[in-house]
Amino acid sequence: MNRGxxxxxxxxxxxxxxxxxxxxxxxxxxxxIAAGSDNAxxxxxxxxxxxxxxxxxxxxxxxxxxAGLLAGLGAILRVLVAERxxxxxxxxxxxxRPDAAQEELPLADGGRRxxxxxxxxxRQ
Numbered sequence: 001m002n003r004g005x006x007x008x009x010x011x012x013x014x015x016x017x018x019x020x021x022x023x024x025x026x027x028x029x030x031x032x033i034a035a036g037s038d039n040a041x042x043x044x045x046x047x048x049x050x051x052x053x054x055x056x057x058x059x060x061x062x063x064x065x066x067a068g069l070l071a072g073l074g075a076i077l078r079v080l081v082a083e084r085x086x087x088x089x090x091x092x093x094x095x096x097r098p099d100a101a102q103e104e105l106p107l108a109d110g111g112r113r114x115x116x117x118x119x120x121x122x123r124q
Contacts, residue, residue: 006084006085006088009081010077010081010085012077013075013078014074016077017078019070023070028063031059034055034056035052037052
C-alpha cells in the first residue's frame, strides 16, 4: 500500500471522527426539539408527554449509538494507518526522488508471492 493511499485513509478516519461529533450534536438538538414540542390534545395530555419523553430518549440514544460507532471506526482506522505509516518510515522528499509517490510496503511473505499462471508458463 503506497503512502498516498494511506494518507487518504487517514483523511477518512478524521472525517469519521468529525462526523461522529456532528451526529452527536444533531442527536442532542433532536432530543431537545422532541421533548419541547407542544401540540397537546385536550384528552391525551399525559400520554403525549410520556410519548414525547420516549421520543426524546430514543433520539438521544440512537444518536449516541451512531456517534460511538463512527468514532470507534475512525479511531481504529487511524491506529491502523499510523502503524502502516510507521513501517514506511519518514516521508521522502518528492523533489529528490522521482519514485517517491510509488513507495509501497513490502508483501508479508517477503515479495515471493507469484501468480499461478507465471509458474506454468516458465515450466513450458
